[in-house]
Amino acid sequence: MAEPAFSICVYCGSRPGENALFAQAARAVGTWIGANGGQLVYGGGRSGLMGTVADATQAAGGRVVGVIPQSLVDKEHARHACDELHIVRTMHERKALMAERSNAFLALPGGIGTFEELFEVWTWRQLGYHDKPIGLLNVAGYYDAMLAFLQHSVASGFIGEWQMGLVQTGQETDVLLRSLVQDIRTDAPETALQAVI
Template structure:
């Protein structure tokens, strides 16, 4: 197993309608820090993004935010991080997040989280990377997403192996163990191909 030193977490810039999402973000931020895993995320100070960053920092972790300048200018950029990269576009942000990470976690979030999740899953399917992808299915939040993926497979638009491209866990306490249980990558990422 290649060591997991940095993990990209995709999550909402809102808190959602349940306190459990906030609690799970706090747990995950702490667990990453306690295990010496650097958090790479979208650089915001609001929503679940701010919660996980604050929790990781409070636990002594290293947190790297990457935010496009137009979002930073709306005053949502987190200024209390280990590093904050202000970049020119969403595309640059997503590329840097992928390049800096050894694995990915999708927490509850909105359409931006969906976009990021499907991009890294697609890139893994295309063998542009072989980094672990974890779906944190807090209170069955991602049940509709998982049902959609299953429908795509059943209707012949994806292979059955598509569901092997990511691992689903129900609780933040299980995320680090799931990351460490992932098999070693078949090949290293090739940034120039992504």
């Protein structure tokens, strides 16, 4: 099998959420990744939006790499149909391996785990530990309140506009994914993510 054209780490909920548009967006993301010769890196679960994006990626011809801690295998019902399924010991190992295997990051709707993963890679980028593009897919206005609070943080002097600019935000799947892939630096050396673990 040929090497994937790109590898995108997708953070999203292990639940489907209450709005059918969330699952629709997850399917669209997976379909786009697969149809464009890409690879999905994600949390390894088969439930919720996580399972939806993985199923759609493979159905469209893409590769799927799942990373899940042993303690969550039973709780999240690991998706053993992944092209690669890495079972690790800790959440720290999970997030580090997902970051290392990815050229870009994309957050879909999700809960506190999704928030934490998004903010962590965003923090790493502002500190210079990586230069990989980050996207936030704001499905059905799910992230409107969070984005408003972040602008409040800018106005309060705790976040700079340049930091806000490190995350691309959009509502159109194709447009956002195309932008992320275009921003991938194919000539970039391996980054020092281990320094923050």
